[in-house]
Amino acid sequence: MSLDDLRKLHEAAEAERCRSCLDLRSQLDAAVKQAAETEAEIAALRQSASNNTAELEALRGEVRSLRNAVTELKADRAGLQARLTTQAALAPLPVPRRRWDRQRSTNDASAARQVAKRAAELRNNGQQEAALTLLRHTTEVLSPVETATLFRALRHHQQSDLLDNLIHIYGRDHQDQEVMHVTWELHKQGCPDDAGALLQAAIE
Structure with missing residues (x-):
């Protein structure tokens, strides 16, 4: 090679x-x-x-x-x-309708405002269902005066969504007489729009 x-x-x-x-x-x-x-x-x-x-x-x-x-x-x-x-x-014993029991009215308003405040706290913490459950069960035991005060307090706490839902539920689930009492109290407390919404919910 x-x-x-x-x-x-x-x-x-x-x-x-x-x-x-x-x-x-x-x-x-x-x-x-x-x-x-x-x-x-x-x-x-x-x-x-x-x-x-x-x-x-x-x-x-x-x-x-x-x-x-x-x-x-x-x-x-x-x-x-x-x-x-x-x-x-x-x-208290029955009294003439024109007399006003200041103590009782104050207690009713205070209880309703406390419930509204608690519901607002739950709603602001993202627990809307819990807040609505609290309100729904509470209105089952409140008087018409307390219920109307509760509605007004929710509006004061800027909880319009909660209030609108509660009005719909209350008008749907409660008897006409109860709805009429709460409607009358709302008018007396200067909330005609909420009173109208409650009546509308009751007849739907």
Whole structure:
């Protein structure tokens, strides 16, 4: 074999080795890319798991808040029932209609305002259903004067959505005589629009 033949064989071997190097480098680049993609997928899965954990904790917190709200609602209702029982036992004797019992009127207004304030707090904390439940159960035991005062207090606390829903529920679920009494009290307290809305809800 001549020197030229050896040189050609060497050049051919070098060329073949270069092609092998290129193939290996290409395979290595592909492997690195795949590893990077896999690592990105793992990171995304970890982030998703972290987000799911945070959402789960948020849901658990919401459940705890709702349970607390239900407990408070039960306590509020029990307190209202106890107060009404006490009021019934200490009910004043009938008096002429033109006389005004200032003490009783003040107590009625105070109780209604407290309920409206509590409902506004629940609504402002994002617990609208709990607030509406409190109002719905409360109006079942309030007098017409208290109910009208409650409506007015909700308007004062800028809880128009709650009040509109409550008016619809009250007009739908209560007897006509109760609705008429509350409507009359609303007119007396300077709330003719709410009185009209209550009558409209009752006849729908």
